[in-house]
Amino acid sequence: MAGQFQATVVIDRYVDEVLAFLADGANDPSAARKDVDAFARCIETAVEAS
Template identity: 65%
Template sequence: MAGQFEVTTEIERPIEEVFAFLADGENDPRFSPRVERIAKVTDGPVGVGTVYESTVKDAGVRTRREFRITEFDPPSRIRWTEISENLVRTEEGGYDLEKAGEGITRVRLFNALTGEGVGKLMAGTALNAARADAEDFGRRIKEAVEGGT
């Protein structure tokens, strides 16, 4: 495993609103500029087993990604794993939410990245880029939730 990046941010919205926004993976392009397209490809409400398919662009390269939700515990916890085969992929990612005051939610996002094959050589670079962007990523999540709910 290459390693993990994470960021924590506080959002001025109730925890239930924040959870609903983040649980809908189709909101990802609103705060992640690398996500060009994303769609839920399984039927039914979002929960354990839900799969999202996306197209992302990293360092000028487009890849197709599929993620499966592995844990779904409203309003405090979401976990996912990447099920697509890519050179660098998310082994596990997630959101942890907690109340941080009246109408304020603290959100921790993390992604543990790993490389496959020659991707092991690229995973460290991808991880460093993600870590460098982490604070801005947290700010974009905050702005998207506060401005979009």
């Protein structure tokens, strides 16, 4: 379908480490808090499904 994009990224770190990195505004000051929350929901869903 036009206008859609899908990708998979494997991050070889514990979930807590990844979320702490994303939540730290010093790592990406332009990131919106809602992006971090959305990513956390994706991680939680993946963990529950495994």
